[in-house]
Amino acid sequence: MTECRVLPLSLVAAVTLVLAAATAVQAQEPSVRVYADPPEVAVGESFRVVVEVSGVRRIESIATPEPFDFARYRSRPVLSVKVPGGEAAGTANSVLLTYVFDAREAGLFEVGPFRVIADGRTLETEPLAILVAREGNTEVEVRARITPSRVHVGDDFMLTAEIVGGPMTNHEFIPPDLFGIVERLSPAGSLSRTEWSWSARAAEEGEFIIPPVKVVDGDRTYESQPLTLVVGAPRVRVEASLGSQSIWVGGEFDFSLTVRGVGTLDEEPATPLPNDVAELLDVRESSFDLNGGQVGRGYSFRALRAGRFEIGPMRIAANGQTFETQPVSLVVDEVPTGDADPPGDLLFTGVPGQSFAYVNEPVVVEYAVLHGQRRDMGAWPVIGTKSWPAFEGFDVLEVRGWGGRDVVVDGRRYEKYFLRRVALRPIRAGRVDLGAATVEVSIRNRSTFGRDWTSVILTSEPHTLEVLPLPDEGRPASFRGFVGTLEAVSWVDRTRADVGDTVTVQVEVLVEGVLEAHLAPEIDVPGGFEVSDPEIDTNYARRGNGLQGTRTYTYHLTATTPGTYVIPAVEMSYFDPETESYGTTRSHPFTITVVPADAEAR
Secondary structure (H helix, E strand, C coil), X not given: CCEEEECCHHHHHHHHHHHHHCCCCCCCCCEEXXXXXXXXXXXXXXXXXXXXEECCCCEEEEEEEECCCCEXXXXXXXXXXXXXXXXXXXXXXXXXXXXXXXXXXXXXXXXXXXXXXXXXXXXXXXXXEEEEECCCCCCCEEEEEEECCEEECCCEEEEEEEEECCCCCCCEEECCCCECCXXXXXXXXXXXXXXXXXXXXXXXXXXXXXXXXXXXXXXXXXXXXXXXXXXXXXCCEEEEEECCCCEECCCEEEEXXXXXXXXXXXXXXXXXXXXXXXXXXXXXXXXXXXXXXXXXXXXXXXXXXXXXXXXXXXXXXXXXXXXXXXXXXXXXXXXXXXXXXXXXXXXXXXXXXXXXXXXXXXXXXXXXXXXXXXXXXXXXXEEEEEXXXXXXXXXXXXXXXXXXXXXXXXXXXXXXXXXXXXXXXXXXXXXXXXXXXXXXXXXXXXXXXXXXXXXXXXXXXXXXXXXXXXXXXXXXXXXXXXXXXEEEEEEECCCEEECCCEEEEEEEEEEEXXXXXXXXXXXXXXXXXXXXXXXXXXXXXXXXXXXXXXXXXXXXXXXXXXXXXXXXXXXXXXXXXXCCEXXXXXXCCEEEEEECCCCCCC
């Protein structure tokens, strides 16, 4: 049985409307026929296949026989209405469905039948015979083309090859070696067994001869003629864009500038927004060497006042020339304007996992968007504008985020989009309110095939923290406010030195808590030495909540006076919130003997 392809419903609907609008003057027996125009063609020539339906008012579907192995579709089928006139006046209209093909193989071929369902009846055409003759040159040949054949560095182009006059078998297409000419060459596929395409991106400036494409058919190999590709210098293109759809007063948003076709800028661009509109928080630089180079600037702002503003045009100096971006409209609202009813598969974390803490105890809060990977969302979410609580009553320390991107909430797996991680240290006892954070998230609408984006607003829950005072009982004299745990070890590189020698003392502090929050150890170095400021090396431990690590202090002591000296033990105290008690760590003391520089010589 011949396989058929059903015509798309949108096209069938058009047929229905056309026939419904036509008024039959006299009854006519429903019929369908198919014919080729012309019925005889040569390989490489185009021909039409026309399906004509008459005497019906409604067409439900049209099925096309599959496949047309000897030919290739050139375009979608075209609908038209045939209105009879002259001697045929008085008969009903006919609908014509026209296909256009390119003949690919010589021979006599039979196609069909075409099957039409109209007015609840099934109609079939007779099989269609098409004769395809060889061209004047009966030799099998490979035709290759480059589109476009003139490009610039960084531009994409297509290399396409087709074999003409050969049998309709599965050929092996072998592309030429384009090493050094293109950045990449990847298969783009084909709609036919006699044609194949590759996509490429030009990487080198110049005029190049592209070697032949080879096609292997069994034990025979065919080659195309060489081609010419002209690659011009990189085109400089500047782009500017906002990273948010909803921007509000107090919200942090990003503005990006991309300059393609250059490796560096001749001068730094001016800040794109005035200080009274937005506060500049950060400028991030990026650069790439591929495709003639690319330079980027990412600007982070905090909106200060509501209104409508215009960013740019920005003037960019590069390659001895000046370029301008298109102006970008900026609308700042008093409050977020996105959809406040987000999909259930989007969550926003931003609440600490504890309800009380001691003064100076770090409370870690991680702000992240969780995405449940819904199929109908169409794409991963894009993070836009962000605003944070005022953090009143806290010292705020930024903390690195560890861990994987997958998290499980209530038995469901989410992918985490990390935004910010802070360690909040309460500075006074009492009830402290941690306000809500707000973030804009853009999600692609799958129902519109990704053309539309929806801006939704996510807000974390507010939180109240009960802050307890540090107890007075048991507080060591060496306690300087650190909450967490400490362990100190120390060593020296020598215990005997000549005057003028340098003695190295190292103190390593193992910290459970915020490394930046503990104070440097106090070393009481005796007279007889000159002491340098310590060198500090910090190593974070990638485990737990990220509040672990070591900090090493290196002191260089230069001996100045002979004698015997004691480097006393380093003592550091802390309050452990887990045990609700104070602790003290001590290193070992060291005795160092300093002798005159010429003592051994005497």
